[in-house]
Amino acid sequence: MQQALESGGAPAGSLILVACSGGPDSLALASVAAHSARSGRYRVGAVVVDHGLHPDSAAVSAQTATTLTELGLEPVSVRAVTVNQTGMGPEAAARTARFEVLDAAAAELGAAAVLLGHTLDDQAEQVLLGLARGSGTRSLAGMPAQRGRYLRPFLGLRREETVEICRFEGLEPWHDPSNSDPSFARSRVRTQVLPYLEDQLGPGVARALYRTSRILAQDADYLDRVSVESFEQLHMIDGKDILLPEDALRALPPSLRQRVLALAAVRLGGEQPSFERIRATETLLERRGSAGPVQLGGFISVHRQVRGKSVPQGDPSYGSLVFRNNRALS
Known part of the structure; x- marks a missing residue:
């Protein structure tokens, strides 16, 4: 965690925010980040985004905020958003609304970094979805470990490991029902496609896809840099x-x-x-x-x-x- 923060340019003593939904990935991330707060190396707070997409969302957000406060995070802010699906799918609309409120919270609170709880499994799903769409190098590179103030320190961790962290810390994460809803392509990849591939090809498929994303990220970074140089010249x-x-x-x-x-x-x-x-x-x-x-x-x-x-x-x-x-x- 500390290495991710230092490589991400977060100075010692600065405020770090954890984007937390209450699920096992982000709750485990908050728990690990809380150790940095207790060491005095960083101040660690959290933002809980209430998307309002299911009947219990307000209650889940409130309970998550209570858990985060008990972990020692300060400040803990619950932000409700309105997900506008005009011109985009529900997942993209929720992501857009989420990052808008995270940007606003980080600016308002003066945060040096915002931590996101994406895991190796999320990255593998991203690569598979990109392959299904016929995407190029940048898309197949998946989610970057850092983009601006946003850091993803758990990208090398399996989802099952975050569940184990929560169990070890005595935390009870919330499990979003949309993660298993077959109407979403990502949910089908998570619950059907990746398990099938791992069953048929071996248990290393997710790690292989993650490794592919890291290789392609290097290629994409190089090509992007050279293309910018060419554009500026031409x-x-x-x-x-x-x-x-x-x-x-x-x-x-x-x-x-x-x-x-x-x-x-x-x-x-x-x-x-x-x-x-x-x-x-x-x-x-x-x-x-x-x-x-x-x-x-x-x-x-x-x-x-x-x-x-x-x-x-x-x-x-x-x-x-x-x-x-x-x-x-x-």
Whole structure:
């Protein structure tokens, strides 16, 4: 735990918050973190997020807060959220609401880090879901051990180990019924798919998937860093548009080119484009059909620069792809 906090940049004496649902993973994490509080190395508090998705959620949150206070965590804050499922599934909506309230709590309380209780099993499930969706390297890398102030110190721990920690500490965790609800894809992976794979292929499947995520995380980090460097070298600004020279894009390996194209959309305020939209953008470089525009989701479009359009160097040219945020221009 201390190593995770130190590598995450949390200075000694700072406030650390545990995001706790009352389940075995986050309750075990709170218990371990409480030892850091008792050693005086860090101040440790907690945030309990009440999603309001089941009838007993308020009572569960209140009981969890009481347990955390008895463990010696201070402050312990219960935050109720409204899960807005407009435009997204229930899991994504709950995650969005949860991180919004955790961000707000961390800023309000001046926390140096927020601890999340995801385990090796969660990571294995994440990789399997990514494989099922046909995702790329970054998605298959799973959840990072650190993203900003968020730390996941239990990523190398099995879920059964967190249950054992709770048993050893005399804690009674709450078991969320949605974790076994077959209407959720993650629940089916947890209760049916992974157990089946472990039964058929051996008990090491979850650890193998976790190991795969760690290998791919290193690859994804490297490719992301190189793609940012390439984007910074290549892109030009023309008013509110981003221009990328076609010849330079063609010269890039596909793995970098696709990331550079996606970066242009993200820099303009768009979301990460799908692989299919990026491939459609790449067809503009072939100059065999339409000059676009290709819609990259949201209000971001990309087209080939037409002959006679001035580029920042001042000479008429048509050698760039133009990325535009059409909402910003409306």
